[in-house]
Amino acid sequence: MSLAMFVQHLFNALTLGSLYALIAIGYTMVYGILRLINFAHGEIFMMGAYFVFWGVTLFHLPWPIAVIGAILVTSMAGIMVDRVAYKPLRNAPRISALISSIGVSFFLQNFAIVVFSAIPRAVQRPDWLVKVIVIDKIRILPLTLVFPVLSFILMMGLLYVVYRTKPGLGMRAISKDIETSRLMGVPVNRIIAITFGMGSALAAASGIMWALRYPQLQPVMGVIPGFKAFIAAVFGGIGSIQGAVIGGLVLGFIEIMIVAFLPTLAGYRDAFAFVLLIIILLIMPTGLMGEKLEDKV
């Protein structure tokens, strides 16, 4: 493999990895606060993508406005999912909300089939994202430069909210001890809604970029990226935002590089992720940066 080829693969890996990372953050944040794996998260990702292309093709909105609008509507949808499907189960055993999330996932997929139709749609991409740049024999799709940068900016924004703002402090408190957070006057339900909203916004951003990368929309497009991002979150240590980012990037690299270096195994690319999940759960169940039990009395 030539160096030029390798660099191209590197950018592809970075793109895929950062898209996984954006989804994985949503899994990990919701888990961190509610100890719930929100299996409907992949469908939120799908909805983000559909909303944007609705906005562009149906309402003829300019791209930036369609993107921002879609992200806002999707985060509302994420908050609604929590309201309808998880909030009534807050005091129920944890497995109930998990099952509820699987139900929401199926519901949203089928809802999308009804509303958006099951026929895959091609996505019209703006030229500037796909006009290949050639630098010294390296052929790069502009979007493989733009998407990782955008993802990075979004992640920095999220980290800022979590570590530097008051709602972020509330989130970090709730993730450890909901009852004591209440005693401190933290409006728990509002913070949970903000968490769902932010996680869904990132998933929507990822879904939009995904649809531009693999220019196609379909109602089940969120399933496999959703599972992979979940694996990324577990690999990084579920509950840890930094872990989700690292897990997403690592998974993106593994996937692209396996296909690049071992093209005969390309058909198994999805299987690798799941094998990775099994290995992590066997040898390192708390992941790279997961919560270790503290021994301090």
Add this chain to the structure above:
Amino acid sequence: MLRISDLNVHYGGIHAIKGISIEVPRGKIVTLIGANGAGKSSTLRAVAGLVHKSSGSVLFDGREIGKLAAEDIVKAGITMAPEGRRIFPHLTVLENLMLGAYSRSDQKGIARDIDWVYELFPRLKERTWQKGGTLSGGEQQMLAVGRALMGSPKLIMLDEPSLGLAPLLVKEVFGIIKTINDEGKTVLLVEQNAYAALKIAHAAYVLEVGSIVLSGTGEELLRNPKVREAYLGG
């Protein structure tokens, strides 16, 4: 200031609080003493809005707060340092204190109260940037009390603040409770260390299996033969 009337709490089939009434006058220290499982903590938790009240009313400054959510009770001016301290081990001392002030938005007042808490507990100031989980038990208790003070409460509820502390620290904790009270905060104190609690309390209630069996001033109860026998070791 706080008037609890005919409060009942059930946990499933268990009748944990059986129609108790308690009065906490402004500016005073009132203590609830009693054995394990008498319902002391449940009473505080019911006032704080953490457990469901089956019936009864809680009047605070003449306003019914029995139906409010926990976060609104904090806003109304009641905070609590819970049993077992329950500080946030993964957050710094300063972040723990800022959480206590979560319901407030007066930045100046918050900054002033941080200084005040650091003045009360100089050891916390030295440890501002340390994670709560790395503090010793006594320091964690101070953090729990300081955090409750950060909510700028009119009434502060302390649940077993001396639990698990060395005798010297116990003395310090009770000294601080008196200081807080002298600075104008009304205190509702739950304690198993009945002697120390009664010594500083203006009024006291004795709870037994969910009911109040005795009440009076701290001094009266200290002299009461029944109290001496049951709670003060004869």
